[in-house]
Amino acid sequence: MDFILYEVNGAVGTITINREKALNALNSQVLDELSATLDAVDLDTVRCLILTGAGEKSFVAGADIGEMSTLTKAEAEAFGKKGNDVFRKLETFPIPVIAAVNGFALGGGCEISMSCDIRICSENAMFGQPEVGLGITPGFGGTQRLARLVSPGMAKQLIYTARNIKAPEAYRIGLVNDIIKAEVDEQGNVVKSAKEALMEAAGKMAAGIAKQAPIAVRASKKAINDGLQVDMDQAIVIEEKLFGSCFETEDQKAGMGNFLEKDKEKKLKVVPFVNR
Ligand code: DAK
Numbered sequence: 001m002d003f004i005l006y007e008v009n010g011a012v013g014t015i016t017i018n019r020e021k022a023l024n025a026l027n028s029q030v031l032d033e034l035s036a037t038l039d040a041v042d043l044d045t046v047r048c049l050i051l052t053g054a055g056e057k058s059f060v061a062g063a064d065i066g067e068m069s070t071l072t073k074a075e076a077e078a079f080g081k082k083g084n085d086v087f088r089k090l091e092t093f094p095i096p097v098i099a100a101v102n103g104f105a106l107g108g109g110c111e112i113s114m115s116c117d118i119r120i121c122s123e124n125a126m127f128g129q130p131e132v133g134l135g136i137t138p139g140f141g142g143t144q145r146l147a148r149l150v151s152p153g154m155a156k157q158l159i160y161t162a163r164n165i166k167a168p169e170a171y172r173i174g175l176v177n178d179i180i181k182a183e184v185d186e187q188g189n190v191v192k193s194a195k196e197a198l199m200e201a202a203g204k205m206a207a208g209i210a211k212q213a214p215i216a217v218r219a220s221k222k223a224i225n226d227g228l229q230v231d232m233d234q235a236i237v238i239e240e241k242l243f244g245s246c247f248e249t250e251d252q253k254a255g256m257g258n259f260l261e262k263d264k265e266k267k268l269k270v271v272p273f274v275n276r
Pocket of ligand 1: 021022023025061062063064065066076077079080081083104106107108109130131134136137138139140
C-alpha cells in the first residue's frame, strides 16, 4: 500500500490515509487501497476502527482535483461510484468507525468523515463542502449525508455558499461529537499537540467501545443505520429482530450472568467475543 497505513492495537484498528504531500486528497488509488484495507480487517479480533489522516495539517482535503479535472461525464460518474462504494462500505462496516479529524476535512474529506459512525476533531479542524465553487456538486454522498446529519437547511447553506466552518461551528451544528484541544502546561508550552491529543481521545473512545459486548455493539449499529432508512413501524421491527438476535449468544449469557451473580470482578471482565 502506498497511501494507507493500518495498525492494530488490541481490539482497535487505526486506518491512516497517508498522502500528506497532497493533504491526503482522495485519488483512485487511495480509494482502492482503502477498500482493500477494509476487506482485510480481521473482524474476529478488531472491534472498533479509527480513521484519520496523516500529519497535523489535514484529515482529507477532498477528492483529488487534479485527477477529476480532466474526467469525461462517464468517467466522473465512475469516479463517483468508486468513492460511493468505499464510503458505503465504511458506513455499513460491521463494527463502529470513529473519524478522528485533524485539520482540513473538505469536500470528499467532510464526506468520508460523515460515512463514519462518530466524528471527533482537533481544535484546528475545518469542515466544508467547497464543490459548487469548483463547478460541481458534492459527489461522494455530501448532499445526502450532510442533510441527514445536521439539517436540510444548514446543509443547503453550507453547500450553496461553499463556506468552510471551524471546529466550534461544526460542534454547534452537530457535525462533530467533540473537539479535542492541544495540551498546554502552565507556562503555555504545548505538551501534547492537538493531533496527539485527538488520537489519544479517539483511542480511549474506541477502547471503551471495544470492551462492550461486540455482538450487541454490531447489532446496535445495524439497528440505527437500517432503522433510519425506513418509517418508524418498520424501524421498530428491525430493532426487535436485532434485539432478539443477541439472545442465546455467549455475550448475552455472560453479560447478564455477570450482573446476576453480583460478582464485581466478573462484571468488569470483558465479555468474550465468542458467539457465536
Ligand atoms: N486535490 C488535489 N491536491 C490537493 C487538494 C485536492 N483536493 N488539496 C490540496 N492539494 C495539494 C495542493 O495542490 C498542494 O500540492 P503541491 O502544489 O504542493 O504539489 C498541496 O496539497 C498543499 O496544498 P496547498 O499548497 O494548497 O496548501 P494550503 O495550506 O495553502 O491550502 C487548502 C490548504 C486545503 C485550503 C487548499 O489546498 C485547498 O483549498 N485545497 C482544495 C480543497 C477543496 O476544494 N477540496 C474539495 C475538493 S472537491 C464527484 C466525486 C467527488 C466529489 C465531487 C463530485 N462526482 C464524481 C460527481 C468530491 C469533490 C471534492 O472533494
